[in-house]
Amino acid sequence: MAKAGNRQLGEAKKQKKDEFYTQLADINNELRHYEHHFKGKTVLCNCDDPRVSNFFHYFSYKFEDLGLKRLITTCYKNQERDLFSQNDSERAIWLEYNGDRNGNRIPDPEEIGIRFLKGDGDFRSAECIELLKQADIVVTNPPFSLFREYVAQLIQYGKKFIIIGNQNAINYKEIFPLIMQDKMWLGVRFNKRIGGKNMTFQVPADYPMRGTEMYEEDGKKYISVAGTGWFTNLDIKKRHEEFVFVRRYNPIDYPKYVNFDAIDVSKTADIPEDWYGMMGVPITFLDKYNPEQFEIIGQSLTLADMKVIKKLQGKAGGGPRFYVERDGKLVRLFDRIVIRRRK
Numbered sequence: 165m166a167k168a169g170n171r172q173l174g175e176a177k178k179q180k181k182d183e184f185y186t187q188l189a190d191i192n193n194e195l196r197h198y199e200h201h202f203k204g205k206t207v208l209c210n211c212d213d214p215r216v217s218n219f220f221h222y223f224s225y226k227f228e229d230l231g232l233k234r235l236i237t238t239c240y241k242n243q244e245r246d247l248f249s250q251n252d253s254e255r256a257i258w259l260e261y262n263g264d265r266n267g268n269r270i271p272d273p274e275e276i277g278i279r280f281l282k283g284d285g286d287f288r289s290a291e292c293i294e295l296l297k298q299a300d301i302v303v304t305n306p307p308f309s310l311f312r313e314y315v316a317q318l319i320q321y322g323k324k325f326i327i328i329g330n331q332n333a334i335n336y337k338e339i340f341p342l343i344m345q346d347k348m349w350l351g352v353r354f355n356k357r358i359g360g361k362n363m364t365f366q367v368p369a370d371y372p373m374r375g376t377e378m379y380e381e382d383g384k385k386y387i388s389v390a391g392t393g394w395f396t397n398l399d400i401k402k403r404h405e406e407f408v409f410v411r412r413y414n415p416i417d418y419p420k421y422v423n424f425d426a427i428d429v430s431k432t433a434d435i436p437e438d439w440y441g442m443m444g445v446p447i448t449f450l451d452k453y454n455p456e457q458f459e460i461i462g463q464s465l466t467l468a469d470m471k472v473i474k475k476l477q478g479k480a481g482g483g484p485r486f487y488v489e490r491d492g493k494l495v496r497l498f499d500r501i502v503i504r505r506r507k
């Protein structure tokens with residue numbers, strides 16, 4: 165296929181991934197760990213068509229239980245006619261809910277203020293940023309392809325957030341420093357199967373059914389996606405759970421890297437109790453990261469010295485990674501996060 169055709173296909177694929185819709189059960193399961201944060205707060209869901217968004221559903225029905233002050237939801241008006249969240253209305257809208265007024269504890273249409281936006285509801289537009297400024301906590305599943313920009317904007321405006329993202333984002337050069345500086349961390353569920361399934365999203369009707377991770381139920385299509393989970397900057401209990409050490413250091417099981425001064429710990433569970441120097445651990449470590457116990461120093465992507473590898477091998481393709489020597493051969497490892505125990 166011609167390059168332009170490939171690009172188009174890539175773009176279409178990306179846009180389709182932007183249309184993965186979060187299930188109420190997954191929202192419920194995660195947000196119950198944060199309930200105490202919401203009292204008296206304004207919540208914004210800024211990538212959410214209220215007619216289909218379970219985030220709007222969750223917060224409008226839980227408004228009184230959580231003690232919310234205000235719920236704002238903005239709806240993106242897609243230009244593409246065939247996309248899942250395609251609007252009937254010609255214009256993007258935003259919606260405001262200030263709680264139940266008639267005592268039935270249900271968000272009735274007359275209690276929901278619907279307002280029109282001037283533009284298309286892009287979260288980056290000036291009018292959406294105005295709404296962002298009014299919010300305390302932002303909760304949504306943002307478009308996959310705009311994750312970097314989405315997070316950058318939340319940080320720029322100093323907002324608290326609970327959002328869905330993919331594990332790949334951890335390595336982005338815009339995201340990793342935030343994780344390292346404790347400005348963002350993993351939520352409760354991250355890359356975890358529950359009942360045999362990864363987090364599951366409803367997809368547009370024209371989404372091609374492919375692979376074992378897709379299924380159809382009541383005429384709707386769903387996909388469960390490995391590597392997805394929640395990112396947040398709100399405190400959660402999990403973040404303070406002590407890591408329980410079950411191993412001690414020995415030079416055989418914990419070899420030094422050839423191209424960085426640290427030992428390799430190939431499984432998070434094997435972090436040795438008596439090693440206080442630098443160590444490289446798999447990215448899955450972040451799910452066990454307690455900042456009172458450990459400090460994050462960096463990642464192999466920026467710390468690996470590839471000049472050493474080039475000298476030893478004559479070539480060093482594939483981007484920066486740590487290497488160990490095994491049976492006289494150089495072995496290239498997966499991405500690692502470099503950590504150190506706090507004393």
Ligand SMILES: C[S@@+](CC[C@H](N)C(=O)[O-])C[C@H]1O[C@@H](n2cnc3c(N)ncnc32)[C@H](O)[C@@H]1O
Binds near residue numbers: 288
């Ligand atoms: C991954 S979907 C999730 C939808 C909804 N938040 C949910 O979790 O069910 C991302 C949504 O963001 C919308 N979107 C795409 N680009 C956007 C933008 N620039 N600004 C705001 N919303 C956007 C898409 O139309 C889509 O509805």
